[in-house]
Amino acid sequence: VQLVESGGGLVQPGGSLRLSCAASGFTFSTYGMSWYRQAPGKERELVAVISSTGGSAGYADSVKGRFTISRDNAKNTVLLQMNSLKPEDTAVYYCKAYWRGYNYWGQGIQVTVSS
Numbered sequence: 001v002q003l004v005e006s007g008g009g010l011v012q013p014g015g016s017l018r019l020s021c022a023a024s025g026f027t028f029s030t031y032g033m034s035w036y037r038q039a040p041g042k043e044r045e046l047v048a049v050i051s052s053t054g055g056s057a058g059y060a061d062s063v064k065g066r067f068t069i070s071r072d073n074a075k076n077t078v079l080l081q082m083n084s085l086k087p088e089d090t091a092v093y094y095c096k097a098y099w100r101g102y103n104y105w106g107q108g109i110q111v112t113v114s115s
Contacts, residue, residue, distance in 0.1 A: 006020050014084060037111075
């Protein structure tokens, strides 16, 4: 099982980034997918979730209206489009696959929002 995040980096406040998570080694279309983040000195928090079919999604209040999660089951990929970024969005972002108690994590990718 492998989850590999990409697309992170440094962006100015108000800017945008798109994170991608490429999955392999399991039946991707069976699993719900989610994005978490962890800022220095803080606990890991849930950012967004999407169902196995992509038919439903949910967001943390702190990112609602700014972030969009989506998935492409043909490409085994989940995306997180992040707009109107704020310094408080700075964190390591992780994707996670979940299904019936099975949880797989990516290695994480740094997102830094700073001028």
